[in-house]
Amino acid sequence: MSERSAPPGGLAVVQALVNTLDIETGGDALDTAEGRARFGLTEDAVDSARELRESLRATLLAHAGHPPHRAVTPLGDLLARAPLVVTVDAADGSAALAPVDDGPLLSRIAAAVAEAVTAGTWKRLKACEAVSCHWAYYDRSPAGRGRWCSMQVCGARAKMRRYRERSG
Helix, strand or coil, rough: CCCCCCCCCCCCHHHHHHHHEEECCCEHHHHCHHHHHHCCCCCCHHHHHHHCCCCCCHHHHHCCCCCCCCCCCCHHHHHHCCCEEEEEECCCCCEEECCCCCCHHHHHHHHHHHHHHHHHCCEEEEEECCCCCCCEEECCCCCCCCCCCHHHHHHHHHHHHHHHHHHH
C-alpha cells in the first residue's frame, strides 16, 4: 500500500515479509507458490513464517508507539533460535552477523535486525497505525514520528474520520 521508498539494508526483507498479508482484504502472499518462493519457503515452513511475520508486525507497531495487534510469540524468543555466525571481512576487518547458511528465513531476518540495530535504523521500521492496514514502512521523517504507511490513503482516512467525529 505504501508509496514510501524501501528501507535501507536488510530491512527490505523484514518489510517484505510483514507486507505479505493485506489485512484489509485478507490476501496472503504466502498462500501462493510465488509468494513463498520470494522467501525461499516450502509449504511446510509457512506456519513458522507467519508466526515470525506477526511477531515482527507487533514489534513494528511498538516502534510506532502502539500495542500489539494480537497476542504473538515475542520476537526475541523467535530470533534466539536463529543460527548466526560472526563474519569478518579480510580486506577491512569489518564484522557482521550473518546467517549460518542462506536457507532459513529466520536467520536472514535475525541478521537483518542485527544489522539495523547496529546501523541505528531498526526503530525507524514501523507498522501503520491504521487497524485495517498495519503495513510495514520505513519512517524517513526528520523527527521519526511518521504514523501511516501512506499519507494519501491511511493518513487521509484517519484525518477524514477525525473531521467527521468533530463535525458529527
